[in-house]
Amino acid sequence: MAADIAHTPDEARRDIARGARTIDYTPNAFNHQPARYYLLWLMLPAIIVLAGISLYPFFWLIYMSLHEVQLAPGKSDIWVGVDNFLRLFSDKKFASGWLTLFKYSALCLSIEVGLGVLVAVILNNSRLEKVLVTIFLMPMMMAPMVAGFLYMFLYNGTFGWYFWLLRSVGVLEGGTILGDRGWAMFAVVATDVWQWTPLIALITLAGLKRVPQDQLEAHMVDGAGEIRNFISVTLPNLYPFLLIAILLRFMDNFRFIDTILIMTGGGPANATKILPTYLFDVSFKFFELGRGAAIAFTLLLLTILLGLVLTKVFEDPARKLKTGGGG
Amino acid sequence: MAAVTIKDVWKYYGKTLAVKELNLEIKKNEFMCLLGPSGCGKSTTLRMLAGLEFISSGDIHFDDVRVNDLPPRERDIAMVFENYALYPHKTVFENLANPLKLRKMSRSEIVERVRRAAEMLEISELLNRKPGELSGGQKQRTAIGRAIVREPKVFLFDEPIAHLDAKLRSHMRGELKHLQRRLETTTVYVTHDQLEGMSMADRIAVMHEGVLQQLGTPSEIYNHPANEFVAGFVGEPPMNFLDVRLERSNEGLSVVHPAFQLTLTDAQRHLLENGNAESDTRIGIRPDNLLIESGDGGSLDIAGSIFVTEPLGGDMLIEANLDAETRVMVKTKIREMGGPGDPCRIGFDIEKLHVFNKETGVAYF
């Protein structure tokens, strides 16, 4: 009979329906959640709204990517199957868009994370922490487009302050910063770094506050110096925070094109034409919405995939510590 | 295995004074206990020895080396923290191995040393577990293990067994003492539990509000407390204190209390005279050194009445009223004492009496 003991309200009701006169109901630890259905009802409005704003466009995107979308009123879209996707394989700009995006994103992320952690460590040991944090927050508050304009002016070949600086020091020999194929990429990366390093620093700072002091002390007594302490105790404790920071920034890098559109529009000679800018061109300059949707779909797919990979990499600091922290 | 010298050490946290002018010499291989109530500066002292806290002024020497400015890793110490401070992501083995790894010991040597330490502490079966999967006692053994895998100059223990249950604590007291004798390493042991200090230490340093009150062997501390604080802090149940007057009489010097009068011994009289004792003083007597008889027909001097009795199994604690304002605690072996309100007679073991200066708390004897 033991197997027949009711563990959920439903099972108990079943027993009553079968004619049981007493309810032999032992909620067990795993499904002791009598209110599940009513929770679902509570969440339903939110789910519907969310589905409306995220699922509907998603399916619409897939629909578009499989059609040649007609813009003229009255004309219906033409079904082309996976043609839009197949064409991407032979699209040189598509491939180079990806390449540039990876380059841009990798540069931004590595500099921002490195710098952000450094800034956080310095802030954490500083007496002026509160004041400095407020100051550091300012770039983040700025609309990306405004940041784009700001830097465009700073880089400007006639009155730009950075331009003047680079020229005076002698590293920039001719031309302008944004007009130079080599410099343009660094210029847009610098803008992103300026604007978003504070975010990473802030998240890391929150993480630093949570690093257990006693473990740091024990590790110091065990024989570790400051740097060793940082690598073996602080960093593993920061992983969850870094993961959030990196995820946020990496997804933003893959999506945000405001600053680049303002500053270079993808130029010069496609040096900063990351995939999203190309997507913008295809959809809203050439108005090939079907092909644009196909590009967007690949972008979405890869963002999700990379997000998952990142989560995996940072998932278990314990395991990383075991294999990587030894020696 | 080093001698530790603490010389004129002061410690301020901002404006808070945590340790005041501390002087302490810990001999080689000695088990020194820092004893005192919460907030008296024990941990602060220990952390200054470890190098985890800056010294505001003064010097600390390990043998002849001044260690004031050395970081923990250069002091060659091992410390057991009150909350164990194990690395949660590492297994017990890796926790123990950590200090050895950081000192670049060879793999085979590490394995051997960890194995030996684990055997000594009976945690060999737990080496592959993580701290989250251990009981309090096992965690504590692991923390001790991490300290003894090396042969450090000094062991520092900060209330390592405070969080264990009473039975395990008494077991670990024995184990720790045995371990220290076996490893022959200078040990500084911080605790607020006077029983731990009394039972384990070679010498005890009693601290109160950042000030060293008395330094001595457990028996010196117990039998000859330097002041009222030490007298009251050490010993369980605590000493009885009574305000009295000293009066000369035909027989010599007497202690006069509204409820009783005691004649002091000649030796005690000399000590008081040499100390220029005021006539208003305070006496202290341990519950063990009071005698008690039930009923009012006995031979003891003072008549009283029982307030409450607490049988402790072997012994019995009795609180007795001497008069309306005076109540004392007596510890006795007698089993049949009657109940609250019943009359009794009480006597002092005069040899075991302590007399303190009422203002300063300093003991005359």
Ligand SMILES: Nc1ncnc2c1ncn2[C@@H]1O[C@H](COP(=O)(O)OP(=O)(O)OP(=O)(O)O)[C@@H](O)[C@H]1O
């Ligand atoms: N980091 C700190 N900042 C400011 N004051 C502190 C700090 N650490 C300790 N103190 C103060 O210094 C005094 C001594 O503290 P300490 O930790 O040495 O006490 P303790 O004897 O170890 O007490 P416990 O038995 O409760 O651990 C206390 O008054 C405490 O409030």
Ligand SMILES: [Mg+2]
């Ligand atoms: Mg403490």
